[in-house]
Amino acid sequence: MPPILPPQDGFLFLDKAKFAASFAADVEPGKAQFMADSQVPWGLGALEGAVSEPAWKKKPAWYLVATDDRMIPRAAQRLMSERAGAKVDESAGSHAIYVSRPEAVAAIIKKATQA
Secondary structure: OOOEOOOEOOEEOEOHHHHHHHHOOOOOHHHHHHHHHOOOOEEOHHHHOOOOOOHHHOOOOEEEEEOOOOOOOHHHHHHHHHHOOOEEEEEOOOOOHHHHOHHHHHHHHHHHHHO
């Protein structure tokens, strides 16, 4: 389970002590600590938001499955990508794959721009 702390004033944070292990397990420790310390709270309202017309219903989509993600299980990532009809790539990486494996993120963006 993601280490989401109880809401404070309508906002959520990840437990800083568990942040690296759950969110950024493959990120250099000092950088992961910086990420934990500088995280931006997200509002509870984000969980209740409704999307009136998802872009993926009309536009092509791409999805990078981070196979070592401890925030969103691989099966859930695959389900989301299938629902969106996305073209899928997979790469070893944590939820912070954009930090730990930027080349994998850039590769899927390049594929999307060339399609």
